[in-house]
Amino acid sequence: MASLQIGPVIGKGGLSLPWPRLEPYFLTLLSPGRFIPGYLWQQGLILALSDIELRSAVDLSTLGLPEGESDLDGDGSGQGFNLGLLFQITDDVTFGVSYRSPVDIDYNGQATFKVSPAARLLLPDGDVSTDIDLPAILAFGLSTTYIKNWTFEFDLYWVDWATHDIILINYHTNTALLQDQSITRNWKDVFFYALGTKYQLNESIVLRGGYMFRNTPVP
Template sequence: MRRFPTRTLPAAVALLCAQSAAQAAGFALLEQNASGAGVAFAGKAALGEDASAAWYNPASTSRLKERQLVLGAHIVDLNADFNATSSTPPPGRPAGSAQSGFGDMGYIPNFHAVLPYNSSVNFALSVTAPFGLKTDYAPDWAGRFQGVTSDIKSLNINPSVSWQVNDGWSVGAGISAQKLDAKLTSVVNFTPFGGTEGLTSIEGAGWGYGFNLGVLGQLTPDTRVGVAYRSSIEHDLEGNVTFNNVPAPVAAVFSNSALTSKIRLPASFAVSSVTRLDPKWQLLTDATWTEWSTIQQLDFQRNNAGPAAAPLTVQDYAWKNSWRFAVGGIYKYSDRVNLKGGLAYDLSPVPDERRAVRLPDEDRYTLAVGSQYLIDRKTTVDVALQFIKPKNANVNRTEGNAAAGQQSSITGQADGQAVILSAQVAYKF
């Protein structure tokens, strides 16, 4: 009996969202505060404006001398389409629609707190969603055999501590407990087995643990530099693969089962600066390296499946490390109001020859504006708007087992943009 390699749980994680609205390339999210969103996250490891600084550089919370809570949220609106110029479905199936939107609207919450212990030591806690978003193609589109839905959610709990060594320098460290929940669906061709089409659904979750380190230094009276490192995190994922509309003759091959896998999400290293140009203006810069080469080859295993069950194939991705560069400015309009703006350029980790419909990722540009308003001595509000425009992404992809009647190919281009509206409240107590 012919065997069919199903889609994979790691694919649900590693190939998250087609041209995702995530700030960082791949499927990472930088949106962990609104005060940084207004400057496109330039200076993020050196700014230290509020308690959310703990996420970007644990050392930078040493600048905060009062207890503070930050509650923020981001609304992400991704508007994108895939237009196929040619496609070849598996034998016996119609091609389907050549065009499909894949954008969706998402919500990213975050929470931060800083508790000074004494004049030199601060404790902090960040609860964030550093990876995620959701995209959906139409269920009858031409690339449905290579992907329909990708959905990932993350939760990261990150306590940290900072120590002010002297008037000019601080260091910090933290640990992270991170949870991933993933779901991926795609269509299966059952025509060779006397059926039509069915849906494969992969769902799974797992926990991983890591750490982060930071240094903050006042190089001159007007220039401050921050350096931050966040470790990679390996996740042990457990989940299930399910099939529907399976013809009776191949029910044992396409049987539901549990599965397990491992995935190592990338480390990152950031260097940021904040320079006071005059009493009104601050210039911010940032360069961030991300170790996306951790996504190379993903292996996984079925559990409790019958002897005739289709084996799960190894997935080859060959992602590469990438960089993100940002520059921004803060203008002190008045004692209560700061105006912000920023630009960023993000390099994709996905090689051109590896680009797939689940992640037609390309280099992207970000334009950001924002404002900060001091309501009173205890309360500050930030709002920000970002416009993200990826380059058009060309895809020429063939997937599936030809011997099992599952091979399909698609050639086309993904085009889209994202708008992110961010807001937060910082409260001292």
């Protein structure tokens, strides 16, 4: 499971639109590896299942009414693929590269509004839908076991967050106040890296440690 915090935005009908919960679950079906002397090639299909929850404050001050609250809950699915290639450079050095395709998840759910009775006709409960593109990820890794009982690894990742430009929220029942909402994100691609090590203390105990540096895609 991976949790993604998109962050607050300003939009129609609300003071802010935080995404408190967006959780994708990835199921991967791998094909048998193809062995070539010094190489290992593998590919697979991805099925992504995801839940999403959005809560926002609804500004009704222009109508002379107290602030309300909206709650959007939904789930969805999407498909993608991944590829991997492993090179055995020497007996002690291994290099790998992997790619996970973008996954477009279509969400469907319910919008519920907690507002005063005077605003119920303008903000009715109903169906809502949106879609979010999870980014492509390209990763490179280099590891060595040159020192006895030790493994050292360096990984470099590129994440294509630039595809995360606009989120469109579709309310299936529109009113003068409740309209479909387009949220501009304009996120950017990012690189991040990780360093890790493993030490085989004895036949039963393995010690592991690492460090990861991650950039933010938010402008």
